[in-house]
Amino acid sequence: MSAAQIPTQFTAEHVIAVVKQMPPAELRKFSRRFIAWQQQGHQTADEEALLLARIEENSRFPAADQRRFNRLRRKRQAETLTKGEETELQAFWRRVERMSATRLEALHELAQRRGRSVKTLMRELGVEKRLNVF
Numbered sequence: 656m657s658a659a660q661i662p663t664q665f666t667a668e669h670v671i672a673v674v675k676q677m678p679p680a681e682l683r684k685f686s687r688r689f690i691a692w693q694q695q696g697h698q699t700a701d702e703e704a705l706l707l708a709r710i711e712e713n714s715r716f717p718a719a720d721q722r723r724f725n726r727l728r729r730k731r732q733a734e735t736l737t738k739g740e741e742t743e744l745q746a747f748w749r750r751v752e753r754m755s756a757t758r759l760e761a762l763h764e765l766a767q768r769r770g771r772s773v774k775t776l777m778r779e780l781g782v783e784k785r786l787n788v789f
Contacts, residue, residue: 706765707761709758710758710782716750762782
């Protein structure tokens with residue numbers, strides 16, 4: 656059996672030609688490692704998708720909540736908040752803080768996975784443009 660030529664640019668055909676020349680024990684070892692690598696790639700993609708979803712869901716309030724939050728903030732600026740509304744606004748601010756922490760945690764993890772800074776990742780994802788809570 657002649658050795659396969661290894662080009663500088665690999666194609667599926669080149670790899671298959673090399674794999675066909677493997678002894679059975681090496682072929683089984685290669686198959687196990689390839690399947691593990693392939694599954695890891697899917698797992699990584701799934702984990703990134705979950706992080707992206709967490710970032711998105713913690714980047715804004717639902718529309719009705721956002722309107723109420725904005726209304727309460729305007730009333731606070733106008734100094735017309737009732738005691739109950741003040742309590743409600745404080746609850747909104749606690750929610751904003753939790754959302755911010757959750758979003759930043761997910762951004763940090765995703766940035767590390769991608770080898771970027773959080774600021775760069777936020778710019779790439781357009782996250783800073785979608786924040787309407789703050």
